Amino acid sequence: MHIFQHAHLPTLRLEGEQCMAAADQRLGLQGFEVWLRSLAPGAHTQILQHAGELVVLAQSGCGKLLIAGGPQRFQGPCTLLIPPQAPFQIVNHGTQPLQLVWVHTRAPLPCAS
Secondary structure, rough: OOOHHHOOOOOOOOOOOEEEEOHHHOOOOOEEEEEEEEEEOEEEEOOOEOOOOOOEEEOOOOEEEEEOOOEEEEEEEEEEEOOOOOOEEEOOOOOOOOOEEEEEOOOOOOOOO
């Protein structure tokens, strides 16, 4: 099968965040995963760290990337490039939902404290 309807994929709901694996091992992928994430205004991700490279496409909204070297503000549409092993957090500092597409090559590492 080549087409998967998003309505049939499980959605994770965290405080202020909605996540869906749009393409992962469950659908037969081996080399990467694609996740759709939405952050409500004022919400943020956990502090995360990935073993491999991570590309985050900010489709709409505005936010702040907290990463080594200091916070960096952004507004969609734009691309965030997160290097391997770098702890980071994304915060929605706007008044609209922050719509994100995550593409990563390796599973997240245990959350940093």
